[in-house]
Amino acid sequence: MGTRKLATAMELKLIQMWLHGKSPDSRRSYMRDIQDFLEFTHKPIEQITIADIIDWDSALALRYAPTSRKRKLAAIKSLFSFAHKNELISTNPGAAVPSPKTKDAISERILTEDEWERMLYAEPNRQHQLMLTLLYETRARVSEFCALKWKDIREKPDGAALVTLFGKGNKTRKVTITPQLWQVLKATKAADAKGDSPLFLNYRHKAYSTVQVWRIVKAAGERVGIYGVSPHWIRHTGATHQLINGSPLHLQQQELGHSGLNTTSKYLHILPGDYGAQYTKVKLPF
Incomplete structure (x- = not known):
């Protein structure tokens, strides 16, 4: 499938707005999560579906501990929620994807x-x-x-x-x-x-x-x-x-x-x- 960079101007603008006001550490962490997600789906943000997010979450379950998986999924859901709230995308594909339950450690x-x-x-x-x-x-x-x-x-x-x-x-x-x-x-x-x-x-x-x-x-x-x-x-x-x-x-x-x-x-x-x-x-x- 190959890697996919943040290509479109819309994507870059959306992510910059979403990250605005967050700490430097949070911005770096979220950017890694978004890049990983987009490389996995190989689609522009406006074409992402619920199935794409569920497939990515399933892949996370094989690679990461439950707490890391939950954090990464939360970042993606937050981005799509922000984009939908600000009418930058017509639907929010992350809304119907449940967050995994993790042990309170x-x-x-x-x-x-x-x-x-x-x-x-x-x-x-x-x-x-x-x-x-x-x-x-x-x-x-x-x-x-x-x-x-x-x-x-x-x-x-x-x-x-x-x-x-x-x-x-x-x-x-x-x-x-x-x-x-x-x-x-x-x-x-x-x-x-x-x-x-x-x-x-x-x-x-x-x-x-x-x-x-x-x-x-x-x-x-x-x-x-x-x-x-x-x-x-x-x-x-x-x-x-x-x-x-x-x-x-x-x-x-x-x-x-x-x-x-x-x-x-x-x-x-x-x-x-x-x-x-x-x-x-x-x-x-x-």
């Missing part, structure tokens, strides 16, 4: 307080240890974390600090970190650092990439015998621990950047217990 990506403490204390690199702690307290997505600059943190009257995160859906939210973490973090600030300077610098004196942070987190987990740990694990873990220690659900919804309580409430079913930095109980290694 969030509980498998939560570290206990003991596991998290062992992972944190075993990290031999001081800066990496500090980065892990900030990921845990802010519950930031890795792209949000890598984008942090000194101007994004403001000290509060009680000695804690307010961190401004900008991320998914072009939304801004604020989270609080403990006074202890802020004092240690503030002490690392170089004398010549400006407001626009990255919070952490790698060995090349540049901001850490998302890939570098993933590697740091993965290595920290493996050091104590926990495999597959990612920055998102730490996001889930930080939220769950704060929930257990008494943080209100609505506060976690705001600080995690969830659009609704339904997403946040998943954490309620993981570990028993009744979320902001004042609910962090793990002793820091500083």
